[in-house]
Amino acid sequence: xxxxxAFLVEVVVGGLLSGVMYALVAIGFVLIYKTSxxxxxxxxxxxxxxxxxxxxxVERGLPFPAALAATLAVMVVVGLTIERTVLxxxxxxxxxxxxxxxxxxxxxxEGAAQLAWGTQVHALDLGIDDTPFDVAGVLVSRxxxxxxxxxxxxxxxxxxxxRFTRTGLAFRAVADDPLAALNAGLRLPRxxxxxxIASGLVALVAGLLWGARLGVQFSLSLVVLKALxxxxxxxxxxxxxxIVAGLIVGAAEKLxxxxxxxxxxxxxxxxxxxxxxxxxxxxxxxxxxxLRSVERV
Amino acid sequence: MTDHNDxxxxxxxxxxxxxxxxxxxxxxxxxxxxxxxxxxVGANGAxxxxxxxxxxxLLPATRGQVTAGRITYDGRDVGRTRTDALVRAxxxxxxxxxxxxxxxxxxxxxxxxxxxxxxxxxxxxxDLEQVYALFPRLTxxxxxxxxxxxxxxxxxxxxGRALMGRPRLLVLDEPSMGLSPKVTAEIYRVLADLNxxxxxxxxxxxxxxxxALRHAHRSVVLENGRSVLEGGAETLRSRDDIKQYYLGPxxxxxxxxxxxx
Numbered sequence: 125x126x127x128x129x130a131f132l133v134e135v136v137v138g139g140l141l142s143g144v145m146y147a148l149v150a151i152g153f154v155l156i157y158k159t160s161x162x163x164x165x166x167x168x169x170x171x172x173x174x175x176x177x178x179x180x181x182v183e184r185g186l187p188f189p190a191a192l193a194a195t196l197a198v199m200v201v202v203g204l205t206i207e208r209t210v211l212x213x214x215x216x217x218x219x220x221x222x223x224x225x226x227x228x229x230x231x232x233x234e235g236a237a238q239l240a241w242g243t244q245v246h247a248l249d250l251g252i253d254d255t256p257f258d259v260a261g262v263l264v265s266r267x268x269x270x271x272x273x274x275x276x277x278x279x280x281x282x283x284x285x286x287r288f289t290r291t292g293l294a295f296r297a298v299a300d301d302p303l304a305a306l307n308a309g310l311r312l313p314r315x316x317x318x319x320x321i322a323s324g325l326v327a328l329v330a331g332l333l334w335g336a337r338l339g340v341q342f343s344l345s346l347v348v349l350k351a352l353x354x355x356x357x358x359x360x361x362x363x364x365x366x367i368v369a370g371l372i373v374g375a376a377e378k379l380x381x382x383x384x385x386x387x388x389x390x391x392x393x394x395x396x397x398x399x400x401x402x403x404x405x406x407x408x409x410x411x412x413x414x415l416r417s418v419e420r421v
Numbered sequence: 422m423t424d425h426n427d428x429x430x431x432x433x434x435x436x437x438x439x440x441x442x443x444x445x446x447x448x449x450x451x452x453x454x455x456x457x458x459x460x461x462v463g464a465n466g467a468x469x470x471x472x473x474x475x476x477x478x479l480l481p482a483t484r485g486q487v488t489a490g491r492i493t494y495d496g497r498d499v500g501r502t503r504t505d506a507l508v509r510a511x512x513x514x515x516x517x518x519x520x521x522x523x524x525x526x527x528x529x530x531x532x533x534x535x536x537x538x539x540x541x542x543x544x545x546x547x548d549l550e551q552v553y554a555l556f557p558r559l560t561x562x563x564x565x566x567x568x569x570x571x572x573x574x575x576x577x578x579x580x581g582r583a584l585m586g587r588p589r590l591l592v593l594d595e596p597s598m599g600l601s602p603k604v605t606a607e608i609y610r611v612l613a614d615l616n617x618x619x620x621x622x623x624x625x626x627x628x629x630x631x632x633a634l635r636h637a638h639r640s641v642v643l644e645n646g647r648s649v650l651e652g653g654a655e656t657l658r659s660r661d662d663i664k665q666y667y668l669g670p671x672x673x674x675x676x677x678x679x680x681x682x
Contacts, residue, residue, distance in 0.1 A: 304516060
């Protein structure tokens with residue numbers, strides 16, 4: 125492999141792996157959007173809250189597994205509480221009302237997190253060193269690989285759950301046609317609760333990985349902004365779309381930074397995804413995989 | 422005149438609005454007795470769908486609201502019972518326009534109906550076999566997404582899904598809508614059969630009076646959100662004004678002015 129090609133591959137692989145991290149956050153959005161039509165802006169705050177809770181517990185001397193279990197429990201409670209106290213009373217309100225409500229929730233969670241755990245930046249060490257290693261002449265980050273594997277595992281788990289369990293079937297039914305699901309006697313509140321718990325768990329995984337990468341701090345909640353172009357690209361209601369779009373965005377960012385950066389100036393990584401998402405909106409507003417309605421022609 | 426224990430569903434002086442303002446129902450009375458087929462007849466916009474949604478307590482989910490009157494199903498106050506609880510009590514609806522889960526397979530659609538009732542695995546199996554026996558055409562399509570089967574088959578899926586809830590009262594909103602006469606006849610044959618063999622009580626809204634009256638024991642006519650006439654199918658069939666309104670002008674009779682929908 126020529127050095128140029130090896131470098132290209134390295135950039136793409138690095139981009140794809142960081143894209144997995146975007147997909148992780150995006151999946152949290154998709155879960156809730158699919159079943160209740162709510163764009164949960166608080167997903168980022170939940171990511172921050174999970175990471176902050178975990179790191180604070182570890183710093184207070186809790187062993188890793190215990191801290192993980194405790195954070196898991198906290199996230200379940202947070203998810204359930206938001207669903208019960210904010211969204212359920214607002215059921216059947218217009219989408220913009222629900223969105224505004226989650227925007228408010230985002231700030232409440234961020235405030236609560238800092239009130240409880242303070243505002244200083246924490247380092248989060250998951251025990252995986254971020255040393256690159258060599259795969260056929262391409263340097264790959266060990267941490268990125270771990271993150272990708274974890275994300276892959278989680279997605280596989282969710283997919284199996286939706287495909288083969290009764291709750292999963294009920295979830296897909298609600299996502300497909302809420303009125304029909306209600307009419308068939310499915311208990312929507314139960315399903316919403318399950319979905320909020322699931323998105324709390326996704327937030328936990330994302331929080332740990334992002335926290336380890338960036339440090340646990342307030343700006344962690346801004347990963348929602350990173351997830352938005354992914355959602356636009358992949359479609360707000362497709363888990364597969366979130367993954368594929370996450371990969372695309374990750375790779376595109378790195379490629380643009382490396383190959384366009386020298387001509388336009390650095391920092392492209394920060395905004396190229398939004399430009400791509402904007403362009404994509406004009407061509408295919410429902411996203412790559414979004415709202416694939418099954419229809420006879 | 423009738424034994425009160427016989428009444429499965431009773432609607433009394435019901436009024437309902439949509440979006441807090443639009444008056445959709447303004448005085449509906451209706452009773453359905455056990456093992457009866459009752460046809461709910463009315464033009465487009467007469468309030469049939471609103472009434473049926475009120476009966477399943479679905480109005481709150483569609484930004485509607487019952488403002489006066491009451492509905493009792495088998496001793497329960499429907500307005501205070503959640504839809505899923507009504508389904509488990511045997512009041513199951515089939516929505517207008519079928520409303521299949523389009524991305525789910527035919528079989529998954531049916532299973533979802535069983536889940537609403539809370540069926541166990543053995544019950545699900547048995548109920549599935551029964552639905553396939555009623556609608557053999559669905560057997561070959563069980564693995565296809567419901568959105569890809571024909572309109573008639575989708576209606577069968579919707580009815581099958583409701584039957585998976587083991588209803589005692591099945592409420593259907595225009596099951597013949599958009600279907601060929603042949604498929605419609607097939608569906609009505611199955612429904613009439615269920616009524617005759619298992620004593621399933623049916624409340625069926627239809628625009629087509631001929632169709633409804635052919636199978637119903639009794640009919641209720643809905644006009645501008647009001648029930649204007651209730652009677653045996655025979656009585657209605659012989660009423661000229663009903664005929665003109667809903668069967669269209671016959672034998673040279675002048676076309677009546679249609680009520681605005």
